Amino acid sequence: MSAQRDRRSVAVIGMACRFPGARDIDAYWRNLLDGASFLAPLDEDDLRARGVPDDVLTREGYVPVSGELDGVDEFDAAWFGIAPAEAAAMDPQHRLFLQEAVHALEHAGWAGGAAGSRVGVFCGSGENRYARLLPAPGSGAGSHRSMSDAPAMLPLRVSYHLDLRGPSVFVSSLCSTSLTAVHLARQSLLAGDCDIALAGAVSVQLPQDHGYVAQDGGVMSPDGGLRPFDGSARGTVPGSGVGVVVLRRLEDALGDGDHIHAVLHGTALNNDGADRQSFAAPSVGGQREVVLAALAEAGVDPGTIGFVEAHGTGTPLGDPVELAALREARERLGVTTPCAIGTVKSSIGHLDSAAGMAGLIKAVLAVREGVVPATVGHRELNPAADLTGSGLYVATERRPWPDDAHPRRAAVSALGVGGTNAHVVVGQFRPGPEQSGGAEADLPGPEVFPLSARTSAAFHRLRERLAEALGERHEVSGADVARALQDGRRPRELRRAWVAASPDELGTALKEDADPTPTGPVELVVDLAKPVDPAPSVTERLPLLGKALGHPEEAERAFLLGHAALESLAALGVAPDVLHAAGAGEYLAAAFAGALDHDVALRCAVRHERIRELVTSSGDLSACEAELAAIERELDTSPPAPAAVALRSAALGITVPAGSALSASHFLQVSQAAAMGDDVTAGRPGLPDVLDALSSWRSWLTLAAYCWERGADVEWAALRGPAGRRVPLPLYPFEPVRHWAAAEPARPAPHAALPDEAPRTGTGTAVDVDADTDVLAEVIAIWEAVLGVSDVDREAGFFVLGGHSLVAAQIVARLRERFGVRVPVGDLLDAETPAGMAELVAERVASARLYEELTTTGDDDTTGTFEL
Structure with a gap:
């Protein structure tokens, strides 16, 4: 392939999925290799237990089969900072996609680096069937519906919760949605609109565990069997699922050490237009042209395509049309080499908007692993399809796909009702020596x-x-x-x-x-009383230490090494919250915190060490007095300024908070303590000493690890060394909590159950509120109902519990309903806690009551006076 063509290739660097029978990519691939099917009929007693009414069970055409996805009612709302009430109102399709978007970025090794970056999101979902199950808008869950009903919220939610700054586009072309999203994501990458792109789709059929009703002449299978391209095919079976891929320009992925699962050489998108029997009917011409367009874009030899993951819905009309389009495309190109055809729908069902994503991930795994999975349910080719002389055949059994003179290549089709056709050409990635990596590429030395x-x-x-x-x-x-x-x-x-x-x-x-260690203040020790001997492994990697090594005087050298070590930590992004110091270390800490001029602090630290040495060696005490006088002159010339970091004095046993200025007398007392032989060390159990960390590279990494933990x-x-690549590792184990409209959010207790009551009647003014009303308790009750949480503390943070401006607007409405006062949303957000909001409400209630008293009299005399 030419370099110019290669620049139009896009790498698949991460994947995530939840499909029937599979909660992740590995389980999905095992199921494909095993030829497993998850379209088993449901038992009648089981269906009744799931709430299927008898009139449905006995209805003509009812089929108790579906590709069921487990856990659609569960979500780790707390991980995303989403309030339980909002999570209960969210379309479960959005919840599933959010979690799999995180997993896809983790699989790609970019979940940490994606935040704040130009990462695009191109995705779609099925119809929001869940909205029909939500309670009336007056209740806790229903109050969030304005944010949750719209399917187009999906990519916007992903971009917001993961802080992704690239294009955020909702895609909908029915059954071809997910491959349409892939095509648009690839185009965006090649146009330079984003640097990384998430592409995918989700579809949840609700109620997904109830089966479906097949109608005469419809596309649904009347017997629950989905037999792709088979002579006995009678229709499709619905399923639920979600799939996401992470894409990057191939040259960027290669240059940045990304793990490449496969390469997208070309994609194409078109519509059948009016060249078909009806709006819902497929077109051979349209499908043929999208295949040819994708192959032309890919620029690969079409004879090297060894596998096509077809749309393959198992319908008597659609399957022959798709096979005819593939055959005609190969005839146009003069291709007759063997090429297997398969489809995963007979294993997991037709996933509607997410159908193409199930096929794409299967094709990526097939070219990566060198195996063509079997197509479940196919026995004999549909007589309406003619593949004679085309080289095409249906893969009825699993077979190896060995390496050849060219990389393994596959194609994927997704065809939407309404005529939008999508086709993708996928290729095996063959790493060169520079991408091989592996354990043998390990550099000597530890890592964090x-x-x-x-x-x-x-x-x-x-x-x-x-x-x-x-x-x-x-x-x-x-x-x-x-x-x-x-x-x-x-x-x-x-x-x-x-x-x-x-x-x-x-x-x-x-x-x-x-x-694990909870995050907390980064507290470090700086102590110059001990010998400092940096290891070569440290000085070679921390260039700031180099200038300090050439100073022969030990005290000066220790000060400069300590300051360079603190600056090196700052360059790593470490901003200590507290520096613990004693003796000469206090001058070092003050210099780093900006409280003392660097040169003044250096000279004072050196004089302090001379004092300590004189006392230790029983030297001339008059010399100590001279050094103390010199320190005092230095501090008079350059008085201390406010410190940017909190400083803990071990000698004096005090902590000076950040923003406060130390006095010159403070430092004099520290050095006078040394002159009296009372110098102490700054060490504290569990706190790392910055200068001790210079003893080895492992010690320095341990210090960095400590800072990160906090x-x-x-x-x-x-x-780290330059050899590290991004490799897939175990994904975050989200903690499933049931969030479902059928289960009411937690009831507020012991506060008054106001928020879910019918609107109160009355004048709506503050005078309707009793003087003994516990405003804080009622504000907390409103919080608990709107957010869907219980036991809210008076100082709880609104944003920490999942609140945002739209939730605040709901609280404003309820406050007005209950207390008859208006509280601006901005003021409410500034208050942030129930206690702060209650104070605002109480002030407005008091003002309204005073106004009521001043403007209402018992007689006609309105000329009364009052003091100003």
């Missing part, structure tokens, strides 16, 4: 391996899964694993980081039941 989760339970599940994966995957290097964990995961609240020299060492450490946003790239 960070792991985080929102809850302790999720952290331990992730830790155990990672340990298990490392025990099975011996081909990955430590540098690969480090980069995948550092850049490929979004840091969460509970953290732990290990320093290890190999995946085996990391795996051993992971098996220990170590609890919330620092560490620039990992500056700490």
Whole structure:
């Protein structure tokens, strides 16, 4: 392939899915290899237990079969910061897609680096059938419907919750939606509109566990069997699922160490127009032309296409038309080489908007793994289809797909009712020597391996899964694993980081039941009283240390090394919250915090060390007095300024908060303590010493790991070698919580159950509120109902609990309904807590009551006076 053509190729660098019988990519591939089908009929007693009425069970044409997706009622709302009431109102399609978008970015190794970047989102969904099940808009869940009913909210939600800054486009072309999204995402990447693109779709049939009703002449199978391209084919079977791929320009993926699963060489999109029998009928001409257009765009030899994942719905009309289009396209190109045809629909059902995504992921896995899966349910070719001499045949059994003179190549079709046809050409990625990587590419030396989760339970599940994966995957290097964990995961609240020299060492450490560390203040120790001897492995990698090494005087050298170490941490993104120091270290800490001029602090630190040495050696005490006088003159010349970092003085036992200025007398007292032999160390159990960390590269990494565990946003790239690639690792274990309209949100208690009541009657003014009304309790009750949470604390954060401006507007409406006062949304958001909001409401209620009293009298005399 030419370099120019290669620049139009797009790499698939990540994938995620939830399909019937499969919660992830690995399970999906196992099912495909096993030839498993998840379209089994449902038992009548089971159907009754699921709520299917008898009149439906006995209805003519009722078929108790569907491609059911488990867990559609579950969602980890807290991970996304979404309030439970809003989660209960959200279309479950949106919830599923949100979680799989995170998994796809993690699989690509970009979940950490995607936030704030030009990442595009191109996706679609099925009809929002869930909206019909929601309660009336007056209730807690229903109040969020304005944000949830619109399908077009899907990509916007993804972009918002994952902080993605590229194009955010809702796509809808019915059954071809997901491949249409892939085509648009590829075009956006090639046009330079984004650097990474998420493409996919979701479809959930509701009620998905009830089966369906087949009608005479319709496309639904009357017997629940889906037999693609078969002579006995009578129709399709619905299913539910979600699939997402992460795409990047091939040259960018190659240059940045991305893991490439396959390459999209070409995509094409068209519509049948009026060249068909009816609006819903397929067209041979339209489908043939989209295949030819995609092959022309791909620029590959069409004879090298060895597998086509067809639309293959199992309908008597659609399947022969699709096969005829494929045959005619090959005839136009003069191609007769063998080419297998398959479709996954007979295993999982027709996933509507997500159908093409199931096919694309299958094709990517087939070219990557070198296996063509069997097509379930096909026995004998439909007599209406003629494949004679075309080289096309239906893959009825699993077969190996060995490497050949050219990379393995496949094609995928998705055909929408209404005529929109999409076709994608997928190729095997063959890495060159520079992309091979592997354990043999490991550079000597340790790496930092960070792991985080929102809850302790999720952290331990992730830790155990990672340990298990490392025990099975011996081909990955430590540098690969480090980069995948550092850049490929979004840091969460509970953290732990290990320093290890190999995946085996990391795996051993992971098996220990170590609890994560909650994020908190970064507290560091600076102590100049100990000898400082940086290791060559550290000085070679931290260029700021170089200038300090040439100073012969030990005290001056220690000060400069300590300051350079703190600056090196700052360059990594570490901003300490507290510096613990004693003796000469206090001058160093003050200089780094901007409280003392650097040169003044250096000279004072050196004089302080001379004092300490004189006292230790029982030297001339008059010399100590001279050094103290010199320190005092230095501080008089350059008085201390406010510190940008909190400073903890071990000598004086006080902490000076950030923003406060130390006095000159403070430093004099510290040095006077040294002159009296009372100098102390700054060390505290559990806190790392910055200068101790210079003793080895492993110690320096351990310091960086400590800072990250406590919330620092560490620039990992500056700490690792150049060989690290992004490799797939175990995905975040979302914690499923049921959010469903049928289950009412938690009731507020013990507060008054106001929010779900019918609107109150009355004048609607503040005078209707009793003087003894507990405003705070009622504000909390409104919060609990609108957000769908219980036991809200008076100081709880509105945004932390999943609130946003639209939720605030609902609270404003309820406050006005209850108290008869208007509170601007902006003021409400500024207040942020129930206590703050209650104070606002109470003020307005009091003002309204005063106005009522002043403007209402018992007689006609309106000339009364009052003091101003």
